[in-house]
Amino acid sequence: MIAIPLSSQLINLFAAVLLLLAFAMLAQRRVVSLIDLFAAQGLVLALSTAVVAWSTNQPHLYESAGLTLLLKVIVLPWLLYRLVKKLDVRWEFEGLINIPTTMLIGIVLVVFSFNLALPISQLASTVTRSTLGIAMASVMLSFLMMITRRKAIPQVIGFLAMENGLFFAATSATYGMPMVVELGIALDVLVGMLILGVFFFQIREQFDSLDLKHLETLKEEPGE
């Protein structure tokens, strides 16, 4: 066994936990637990950013970790909780595909994304390059979650989790993005979340439900 520095081991661990959480989100039916998982993912992200900051001595990454912590562990989950409470949608019923099948597709996605990332990560010089595949996998898993859910809120959480995966790819593989970009993304996410929140209320007022099935009626009728 090759001795790997502790920081890379930690980042590998965080990568694995991130993937685990992504799968847990795929398998979770309850909206409240989904938000908890999302918050946990944010926490892992913040921790891994902090570890990268510590191991590579880049103080600006600490700020980024703090930003993640604030936004993704506190603000966004809080907003989501409030939304769920107000809209009173605690339960997500059956998704479009049953859970084991979803997980199976998820595993195939993991294999796929890792093979996709393999040539890129071989170019990279950082020791944590193998995490790039995992980051990509968690992006894809979040995408899968958005596809398989019927209700609006889980889809939004999937969207947010996708951003988490991207962020993790940036920090672990290339040791962080410029601060400006990060701030911009953070702001985007926050604003996007708020807009979606407004949308939810509109959707519910219109259809008395958050089931996206109802949006299917908004297409043009064929013929006539």
Add this chain to the structure above:
Amino acid sequence: MTLTGLLFQMLQIVVALALAPLLIGWVNQCRAWLSNRSAPPLTLPYRTIRKLFTKDAVVADNASPIFRITPYIVFGAMCCAAAIVPSLATALPFARAADAIALVGLFALARVFIALAAMDIGTSFGSLGARREMFIGFLAEPALLMVLFTASLISGSTSLATIVDAFAHRELGIYPSLAFAGVAFTMVSLAENARIPIDNPATHLELTMIHEAMVLEYSARHLALLEWASWLKLFNYSCIGLALFVPFGIASGDDWTALATAALALVAKLAVGGALLALIETLSAKLRIFRAPEFLGTAFMLAVLAMLVNLLLGS
């Protein structure tokens, strides 16, 4: 094969046989505390066994010899499993005879026999229980094997003793794949040992039973052996979990002082593990039987992911 090794082997089986009822007693006690009931005495399982052994057995009219031999086979298989799992020491002569795959095979052997015995009488509950047990089993067994595979990919061996030696004496490193494997293993153990959320060990409602439904026709010494075997199974699973994920303290040579420390460590680890099990059981609700495939499917996928992560991260 040394004399000490043989002694260790015998000692380990005896310790397993003696500690298994204590472990279940401890879990029950913790469960009672957590749900704010007054706890049964720690020694209740021992008394139950004693009581059952002294009674006359009642066997159904149409029971075949399979029904009567099954408790012994199940008990024997669990004793063999207790001899293989390195709970106290790794220098076990018998461990050579069966590696992790064979261990899973032994568990399967016990399961098949107990299911056959449950179908033997021809009552509805017996065959219902048998069907459900095999149903849980076919999902849990692959997951367990995948967990063990992950460990053997890391350590390069399928022999549990070698795995423990490799894990206990490595330099402190973090294995992300073991995190997945650990979660999967916990889920499998819950299912395999008829615990909540898959089965309720304390239930008396026939429709929800699995393990209890299968042993419904057993009484007296047969029941005692089956109960003891199921406690041994819990003990074995706990020891597999401890061996894979917290292997520290298990004696690796022919050293008697190390063995004493190992015994102390084992008791301490089991106490913590039992309390955790009680906590999990208290916090979760029993699943519908058709949610069980989802639960176990998730465990299976997690175990497969553990292997994948192990390959991906190379650790």
Add this chain to the structure above:
Amino acid sequence: MPTSPLALIGIAATAWLAIGAAGLIRPRSLRAVRTLFPLGAVVAVAIAVIACVALALPPESTVLSLGLPDLPFHLRVDPLSAFFLVLLGSASAAISLFSAGYFRSGSGTAPGLICFQYHAFVAAMALVLIADDAYVFMVAWETMALASYFLVTTDHRIPQIRRAGFLYLLIAHVGAIAILLCFGVLQGGHGDYTFAAMRAIALPGWWGSAAFFLALMGFGAKAGLLPLHIWLPEAHPAAPSPVSALMSGVMLKTAIYGLLRVTFDLLGAQLWWWGAIALALGLLSALFGVIFAAAQTDMKRLLAYSSIENIGILVAALGLAILFKTNAKPLLAAIALAALLYHALNHAMFKSLLFLATGSVLHATKERSLGKLGGLIHRMPWVAWLALAGTLASAGLPPLNGFVSEWLLLQAFLFTPTLPQSFINMLVPLAAAALVLAVALAGYVMVKFYGVIFLGRPREPSLAYAHDAGRFERAGLVALAAACVLLGIFPATVLGAIDHVTAQLVGSAASGGDTSWLLLAPLGAERSSYSPLIVLGAIVGAVLITIQLVHRMWHGRVRRAPAWDCGFPLQTPRMQDTAEGFGQPIRQVFEPFFRIERHLPSPFDAKPRYSMNASDHWWQWLYLPIARAAEAVARLFGLIQRGRISVYLTYSFVTLLALLLFVL
């Protein structure tokens, strides 16, 4: 007296034919059959013994001046064919013994004729195994198919059986065409159809792939590989049980033999992705077979699907062996190949045992449907206890034989991460998981099979008159059960014999490492080890000690009493869990695999009936479209059929003119 193994095997095969022909002298005489089948068993034992000897000898070949002019028969026996001859000899010895007591005169084919067909069948299989040119191989292969077709349609008065036989013949011929094409590719344009010539030619990669996939299709059709498996669940229930046993236990293995012969012997070089495809196809078949087996309600169909599962495992092992061999890992390739061969042998034993046991049950009860059996362990203890050995072996439980081969295969799987193809590496955990799932499901299926037939209470009152198997039948069952146990507890000895084959095919022995007669450790005892003898001893010891202790310390008495009826005294044995019920969880979990049709009773039915039919998607997806297309084409050709002689003469005349125009 010739002493070379090849000559002896040739003589033995001829003896089989002679025994078969002797059956024709008095076809209706049962007594003749009762003596001829045991004679056939003796010949089979002789073949097994000779082949055992030949396993360790260098290859030996000969040319017989039989056959067409300029096309003499080339025969050869090498370790690979010797191994399969051992399989053929040992399994068919027990089956012949059983058959001596099984066949009786009835409405179907006369016993003497069956005897002829049976022995022609086994002799043809022996010839397939020793053929050394494509011509002999195809002749023997087709003889085998025809003989087995007539055996399947023994009860030819029943339309379903005729239909099943036709389906079998059809698929067999599709397979045979593929094999013929495969040999056509293999001879590489030189026109020399001996295997020696094919070995000498190095085919370019593309042609090699074509040959491999034609072989996979041709032999896969015979073996029951997805998607050409559909004849198996139809033909096996139709055939008499010894024939099912012979087909499932031995004939499917000749297909595996052919696949091995083409892949590792005739094709000099393999490509790694063949292995990947074989692996995927094998695992798919394994999962598919076992899931369908769990849903069956006919005991022989259940076993037929279970055969598909086992063939899937064999092909998966083949894929793994190809992967390892092409990546220059001969030891691991040898282990995968040894797992394959071992499992082939095991499957021949336990599946024959189970099919024969269903034959005894069928004779005793006239009932094939699981829903009408039950409790037979009381009426047929011999069959029940011997079938238990087969059940446990088939479920892959230690210390019986099914476990050993699965253990070896899993060891091979655990090493796949050392391959250079990263994609394969990552898919291997999934493959291993699928394999383990199939094996675990096999346990489910076997508990269902055994529990519903032999345990519980008899579901029909007529079962109380069931009788146990006769002497010959018992002897056959005992031989197979003993083989299951012995193959299970002496794996190192068996592996030693298999080493000759792996050395021939992939150039390495599988029983290296710390393997001794007691311990199986092909990769070193540190890495993994398994000793079935010790495990068996430990379990038996623990059971005996427990019994002794319990009886010494608490000499508790046993009281017999009625089973608890939950306070509902009106229960009947029909209320026991049925085979449908036992399959229900599997149907629910794997619903996408099935095409389920339910007929629910309406609330107003006076006699409500519920029926459910879980059928195969492949019919809908593949076979019916092909059948429809064939029919449409046939109808098109039907247009030229006018029924008037002058029109037909015009056709001939026009053809003649066209040909003349073309030639001149």
